[in-house]
Amino acid sequence: MADTLLDDVGDLLREAADQVVLPLFRKLDDGDVTEKAPGEVVTVADRRAEELLSAGLRRIRPGSRVVGEEGVADDPALLRHLRDDGDVWLVDPVDGTANFAAGKRPFALMVALLTGGRPTAGWILDPLAETLAMGRADEGTLLNGRPVDSTTAVPATGDLRGAAMTTFLPPETRDRVRAGGRRLGELLPGQHCAGREYLDILTGEQQFVLFWRTLPWDHAPGALLVRAAGGVARRFDGVDYHPADDGRGLLVASSEQVWAEVHEALLGS
Structure with missing residues (x-):
């Protein structure tokens, strides 16, 4: 059956x-x-x-x-x-x-x-x-x-488009993310709906999204779907996201390449 x-x-x-x-x-x-x-x-x-x-x-x-x-x-x-x-x-x-x-x-x-x-x-x-x-x-x-294959047609770093939820970020990280956003094509403020952010990666409307708060019901479905489509969902230190982990900070991207480029732009030293 x-x-x-x-x-x-x-x-x-x-x-x-x-x-x-x-x-x-x-x-x-x-x-x-x-x-x-x-x-x-x-x-x-x-x-x-x-x-x-x-x-x-x-x-x-x-x-x-x-x-x-x-x-x-x-x-x-x-x-x-x-x-x-x-x-x-x-x-x-x-x-x-x-x-x-x-x-x-x-x-x-x-x-x-x-x-x-x-x-x-x-x-x-x-x-x-x-x-x-x-x-x-x-x-x-x-x-x-x-x-869905989210790894197709990856834009150049200067053309990458995505969202960053900066409200709850520690001040130093917030400043770094906002400054780093100038290296990317467009850094959006977010839509106050994690589900839509994940869908927009799957549809190709954006290539990444950065969160600070990571409540499990907000991220377990989308992280799995993006990964199954070829993308990645990792903590800022590069550890794969798991909904049972009590941590902060999450960068989700349509591919390994996009994750590395966005991480360097927004969170690199």
């Missing part, structure tokens, strides 16, 4: 978007948006979508565990399961919640599957753009059903 995992989870993401997230877009009441931490909002769409996705993912893989962004907000101890032996789902029900709450795009729904502590599959859906990326580690990435 054919393995339908990729399509099953993709269909589940579309269901959550169609039934929960999109009906609430630009229709939230004041009581539908609350602050779960200083400066960090959550909406009823986040909570309802996580409930729908969690139930559906457990049906797809009976006996699996779900570690969702909103679940962790209530019980941070759930993060200990990211290196469990079995199947563990990482869920970001609405990535880009601040955009969503403000009635702006982009936002995305994201899922990653870890098996035995190893990321094995990932999904990102931008429902407004009708863009779905999904793939398996070492088996490739599909973008709306078509295989």
